[in-house]
Amino acid sequence: MKIHTLIVDDDPHWRLVFEKFAGVNPLIEVVGSCDSAVEAYGLLMEKEIDLLICDIEMPEMSGLEFVKSLKSPPLVIFVTAHRDYALDCYEVAPIDFLLKPSDLPRFLKAIEKVRLHLDTAPETSAISPYFFIRDSNGYVQVRYNDILYMEAKNNTIHIVAKDDTYTPTLTLSKLEEKLKSDIFLRVHRSFLVHREAIARINKNEIVLTDGTEIPIGDQYRNKINQKHIESYRVLRG
Template sequence: MKINTLIIDDDADWQKILTKFVQMNPLLELVGTCGSAMEGYAKMAELEVDLLICDIELPDMSGLAFVKSIRFAPCVIFVTAHRDYALDCYDVSPIDFLLKPLDLNRFLQSIEKVRQRLSVLPGAAGVEPYFFIRENHIYVQIAYKDVLYMKAQDNFLEIVTNRQSYLPIMSISKMEEQLKGDVFLRVHRSYMVHREAIQSIAKNDIVLTSGAIIPIGDQYRTQISGKHINGYLVSRNG
């Protein structure tokens, strides 16, 4: 699996240099280049990004502020011509901080750090990812892989698994914030689904392997295409 990489740098010459560095590395897949943070937001809404290579001085907002504003930030490598930013950058725990002009060997070392980080994400070290909910004074452990979908119901969140359903008091947005990795996909204001539980996707709904039909919210269509369909589509008919 290649590492989907997005470059954000407002300097056209540096975009070309960074693009060349990324394309030279067989681990990386360049999914886009942007000249501003706002362009970066738009790209990340459409595409699945594993690695962000980001300049710090951008025209609309700093790269540091941009990364801080992302709820689920990917791995980040900051690039800048200003050494003074180093300490500020580590407020957001980047993978690395590279000074321009870039050294190819130093860049490759950073990519190796990214590879190592991604290889130990939840689920990759032999322990299946899970979360706890509290029911009747008991903590119930639920494995990510057992969940089919989640549905918001007033102040409750219905969690539907292969065996049973749970109804803890919490919002779907709060659950989305706490889930790790990219296992679940928000498809509607009131629904999240496990990506591996999807059987088919139509214009207005998703059919799960269990037969459940989940509606698609208008504002989530682009995200579904960008994060779940694009890059995996191997044929088209109609």
């Protein structure tokens, strides 16, 4: 199997770097290297592309705008010199982010994610929804299904997952808007919970599968009843 790869970056230095990195992995076949989204679009129309290694900050059209414009984009690894794009890119579900200056081991790790995805049988290849959170070393991928709840504290969110806790600096409302998903249920002005993590709903609190108790806000009580109880209730107690 060859991973037909297109590299898009307006910086010739980084195009050369990624071409050299790609040459180390025998699975990768670079079928094009271009400096703009316009040129890349033309190559996508002409060639079969499995993977797009794409810079985000480019003139005329950003890498993010370019990928969003594609009806059926290939797998995408975004490249950026800035750390603040991860949440904005969740809609296009990139395989990974590479933070400049990137090195060969980190590049090969991203390619391994691509290989694993392409090796997955079509009937099981659907990716569980996820988003990226910035940390000191780059970006951490957080799967929706690993999250138990999210709590707003001052200007920070505590995203409590099964094995870790993340604290990005943004508001809960902003995150809720970005996620645009029924997977999470707003139960209090300071709490979003994963609906599948709910074990019990009491009068004033929700009990999660790990035993955590989350308060129910008065203004959210009716919404919880309508969205999470009434639609799934089978038997009356």
